[in-house]
Amino acid sequence: MARGDRREELLDAAEGVIEEEGVAGLTIDRVAARAGVAKGTVYLYFASKEQLVGALKGRCLEQMTGMVVAALADLESGDWWGTADAVVEAVVDFDLSHRWVIAVMATESGDEESKAVYGEATQQMIGLLEAALRQGAVEGVFEVDDPETTARLLYFALEGTLHHTILYEPEVDRERLVTAAQTLIHRALGDA
Amino acid sequence: MARGDRREELLDAAEGVIEEEGVAGLTIDRVAARAGVAKGTVYLYFASKEQLVGALKGRCLEQMTGMVVAALADLESGDWWGTADAVVEAVVDFDLSHRWVIAVMATESGDEESKAVYGEATQQMIGLLEAALRQGAVEGVFEVDDPETTARLLYFALEGTLHHTILYEPEVDRERLVTAAQTLIHRALGDA
Amino acid sequence: MARGDRREELLDAAEGVIEEEGVAGLTIDRVAARAGVAKGTVYLYFASKEQLVGALKGRCLEQMTGMVVAALADLESGDWWGTADAVVEAVVDFDLSHRWVIAVMATESGDEESKAVYGEATQQMIGLLEAALRQGAVEGVFEVDDPETTARLLYFALEGTLHHTILYEPEVDRERLVTAAQTLIHRALGDA
Amino acid sequence: MARGDRREELLDAAEGVIEEEGVAGLTIDRVAARAGVAKGTVYLYFASKEQLVGALKGRCLEQMTGMVVAALADLESGDWWGTADAVVEAVVDFDLSHRWVIAVMATESGDEESKAVYGEATQQMIGLLEAALRQGAVEGVFEVDDPETTARLLYFALEGTLHHTILYEPEVDRERLVTAAQTLIHRALGDA
DNA sequence: TATGAATGAGTCTTCATTCAT
DNA sequence: TATGAATGAAGACTCATTCAT
Numbered sequence: 001m002a003r004g005d006r007r008e009e010l011l012d013a014a015e016g017v018i019e020e021e022g023v024a025g026l027t028i029d030r031v032a033a034r035a036g037v038a039k040g041t042v043y044l045y046f047a048s049k050e051q052l053v054g055a056l057k058g059r060c061l062e063q064m065t066g067m068v069v070a071a072l073a074d075l076e077s078g079d080w081w082g083t084a085d086a087v088v089e090a091v092v093d094f095d096l097s098h099r100w101v102i103a104v105m106a107t108e109s110g111d112e113e114s115k116a117v118y119g120e121a122t123q124q125m126i127g128l129l130e131a132a133l134r135q136g137a138v139e140g141v142f143e144v145d146d147p148e149t150t151a152r153l154l155y156f157a158l159e160g161t162l163h164h165t166i167l168y169e170p171e172v173d174r175e176r177l178v179t180a181a182q183t184l185i186h187r188a189l190g191d192a
Numbered sequence: 193m194a195r196g197d198r199r200e201e202l203l204d205a206a207e208g209v210i211e212e213e214g215v216a217g218l219t220i221d222r223v224a225a226r227a228g229v230a231k232g233t234v235y236l237y238f239a240s241k242e243q244l245v246g247a248l249k250g251r252c253l254e255q256m257t258g259m260v261v262a263a264l265a266d267l268e269s270g271d272w273w274g275t276a277d278a279v280v281e282a283v284v285d286f287d288l289s290h291r292w293v294i295a296v297m298a299t300e301s302g303d304e305e306s307k308a309v310y311g312e313a314t315q316q317m318i319g320l321l322e323a324a325l326r327q328g329a330v331e332g333v334f335e336v337d338d339p340e341t342t343a344r345l346l347y348f349a350l351e352g353t354l355h356h357t358i359l360y361e362p363e364v365d366r367e368r369l370v371t372a373a374q375t376l377i378h379r380a381l382g383d384a
Numbered sequence: 385m386a387r388g389d390r391r392e393e394l395l396d397a398a399e400g401v402i403e404e405e406g407v408a409g410l411t412i413d414r415v416a417a418r419a420g421v422a423k424g425t426v427y428l429y430f431a432s433k434e435q436l437v438g439a440l441k442g443r444c445l446e447q448m449t450g451m452v453v454a455a456l457a458d459l460e461s462g463d464w465w466g467t468a469d470a471v472v473e474a475v476v477d478f479d480l481s482h483r484w485v486i487a488v489m490a491t492e493s494g495d496e497e498s499k500a501v502y503g504e505a506t507q508q509m510i511g512l513l514e515a516a517l518r519q520g521a522v523e524g525v526f527e528v529d530d531p532e533t534t535a536r537l538l539y540f541a542l543e544g545t546l547h548h549t550i551l552y553e554p555e556v557d558r559e560r561l562v563t564a565a566q567t568l569i570h571r572a573l574g575d576a
Numbered sequence: 577m578a579r580g581d582r583r584e585e586l587l588d589a590a591e592g593v594i595e596e597e598g599v600a601g602l603t604i605d606r607v608a609a610r611a612g613v614a615k616g617t618v619y620l621y622f623a624s625k626e627q628l629v630g631a632l633k634g635r636c637l638e639q640m641t642g643m644v645v646a647a648l649a650d651l652e653s654g655d656w657w658g659t660a661d662a663v664v665e666a667v668v669d670f671d672l673s674h675r676w677v678i679a680v681m682a683t684e685s686g687d688e689e690s691k692a693v694y695g696e697a698t699q700q701m702i703g704l705l706e707a708a709l710r711q712g713a714v715e716g717v718f719e720v721d722d723p724e725t726t727a728r729l730l731y732f733a734l735e736g737t738l739h740h741t742i743l744y745e746p747e748v749d750r751e752r753l754v755t756a757a758q759t760l761i762h763r764a765l766g767d768a
Numbered sequence: 769t770a771t772g773a774a775t776g777a778g779t780c781t782t783c784a785t786t787c788a789t
Numbered sequence: 790t791a792t793g794a795a796t797g798a799a800g801a802c803t804c805a806t807t808c809a810t
Contacts, residue, residue, distance in 0.1 A: 040792055041791055041793095115360060150375075153349065153372050156349065156353035157349030159356075160348040160351055160355065161352065163352065164348055164351075183342075188379045188380045219799085220802080221801090229775085230776055231777095232774070232775060241801065412804075423771080424771055424806090425770055433806090499744060503745070533752070533755075533756045537757070540737035544739065544740075547736065552691060553695070564725045564728070565729075567726075572760060572763045603778085605778090613795075616798095771808105774806105776804100778803085780801090780802090781802105787792105
């Protein structure tokens with residue numbers, strides 16, 4: 001088995017454990033058991049539990065970024081608002097389908113390195129949105145004074161709302177979430 | 193010493209521990225030591241660590257609500273936008289000055305009761321914002337179709353941004369945060 | 385309230401606690417709560433938990449002895465076997481109606497003094513049986529070589545069976561227990 | 577070291593602890609120390625203290641059963657009373673040499689499973705005695721109406737006496753105990 | 769006598785991490 | 790690479806006992 005595969009398997013196992021046992025139930029023991037390997041083996045791929053969690057966060061953000069990149073490809077069609085709405089939908093669905101990992105994202109991870117990794121990944125995500133905003137402005141769809149800050153704001157608005165909802169409101173109403181988020185963006189950017 | 197005082201002292205001690213040791217470093221042992229009481233004494237006021245954490249969340253949210261209520265009092269002056277900006281500033285400052293407790297807010301707390309308490313307190317906070325939005329609409333300052341959803345959205349946008357920034361960007365730029373948040377609201381509500 | 389009354393109340397409370405929480409659930413806290421007094425008050429009547437338990441055992445044995453004394457009074461009627469059967473029945477019923485205290489009797493109570501008290505009370509009980517055996521022998525109902533040992537043996541046979549049954553066989557069949565115990569005595573003494 | 581060996585070692589250590597510190601002094605800490613392993617190691621073999629205690633009871637009863645089986649083998653010699661006396665002697669000696677474990681047997685062990693195990697093991701022991709009684713009856717040594725009940729009664733008579741004596745009369749007189757128990761059986765079964 | 773807040777030693781239990789094989 | 794038994798520090802929680810009021 002390729003080294004990378006085993007690593008991915010372990011991360012998959014970790015997600016599975018969180019799904020079944022909650023964030024507090026994430027132990028190396030369970031990850032190993034779920035992946036069908038010995039406990040020691042986990043340490044062959046991750047130096048510590050903290051690094052495993054960091055990797056989990058990183059991978060999650062990467063996947064999300066990938067989805068957004070894909071969704072933003074439609075921007076070429078010229079339908080900015082339609083594309084934006086689709087991106088929102090994609091993000092909501094991603095979070096909902098990764099709801100258990102989402103809980104980890106909100107977790108402290110003392111490890112400075114992990115924090116940095118997470119910070120950079122977030123920044124990349126925001127950069128994507130910023131670019132989209134600039135393009136919308138260039139195309140005359142709307143006006144933005146400070147695309148960077150606006151992108152940050154919108155990203156965290158969306159994620160903040162999603163995180164809270166996922167963590168504290170068990171029965172999430174997807175449609176309502178999507179509509180609300182889309183509305184926020186339309187309003188914030190001044191869609192007439 | 194009045195019974196309530198000792199309880200408050202313990203919560204203060206818990207906040208202090210989090211400030212110095214991080215959320216993961218919050219142990220009953222340390223809370224007791226910091227409060228200058230025996231370990232057993234903590235259990236005289238909180239049935240479990242989970243309940244202590246829940247109480248911490250509750251108190252924090254209560255204080256925040258209090259601040260917002262105070263800030264919203266200016267609404268009577270008739271200057272809606274000015275009041276809104278002040279509220280934003282108050283919230284930002286509250287979060288920044290309670291930054292260590294903020295980290296706990298994002299924490300899972302298996303305890304169902306605590307979750308419910310937190311959920312209700314959040315709802316109350318949002319209710320406050322909703323009322324303010326309605327008043328602005330009544331006064332003709334702007335138009336809102338769905339004050340409830342908008343209030344939720346704006347609240348989580350603000351808090352989401354603040355939480356992430358506080359947790360992952362050690363060197364927070366208060367001015368920038370305030371301005372960005374104020375801008376978000378103005379835009380979202382369509383301030384010309 | 386007379387000193388003795390309060391003491392009895394505390395012992396009653398202790399029995400009640402055992403009934404509801406099991407021997408392991410017997411704590412000074414609960415005894416005090418059940419008796420409606422403060423924890424400190426318990427220590428005004430018992431120097432330690434161990435002494436309270438010792439007193440509980442002692443009182444239980446005393447009550448049992450009282451019952452047996454009463455039952456043995458019928459010996460004067462001249463019906464030795466009938467009286468013996470009645471005594472057995474009385475003991476079985478006493479144990480069954482005090483089943484929760486019975487569990488404590490089987491408990492170690494490091495306190496040497498308590499052990500001694502228990503030992504003496506037991507001895508007194510056995511003395512009662514021994515006297516009954518002697519009387520039966522005198523009356524020519526049966527023959528016994530060693531009344532003292534026989535009394536001990538029969539007492540522990542009865543109590544041993546009862547204790548085990550009560551502790552490990554939740555659904556006790558009173559009739560079967562009574563019959564079996566009576567049979568044992570008749571056989572052991574050679575009733576034709 | 578084989579897995580089973582370590583388990584046995586831990587049980588041995590537990591017995592040793594009880595011997596030196598009493599039942600109340602049985603702690604995982606001490607068991608580990610006595611076995612020369614880390615505390616965590618104990619939990620590799622027993623899920624909880626309760627299970628360890630249950631295992632202790634189970635093993636003790638198993639050993640006892642083994643001894644009785646061995647002693648009953650002499651039944652083939654045709655000397656029923658002699659064999660019975662030998663069995664009594666074996667049981668007395670077993671209890672005396674395991675006197676500290678005996679104290680645990682009388683202990684509550686909230687664990688339902690442990691109780692069941694203990695109950696079954698006891699039943700097996702009684703079954704052994706019952707078979708012996710039937711054989712004696714078949715051989716015409718004596719008559720028994722209800723071998724099952726009689727076996728139960730005799731078993732608990734023996735064990736009840738032994739438990740009490742061991743727990744409350746530090747200076748046990750082996751000979752006297754043996755003789756008394758043997759006498760009980762002879763009488764109960766009607767040895768002329 | 770009575771109170772009940774405070775104590776703190778003592779227990780069980782978990783789990784990240786190591787290391788000999 | 791892989792294993793999994795062993796480790797032991799750490800933490801939550803209990804409860805008999807004390808003592809100032």
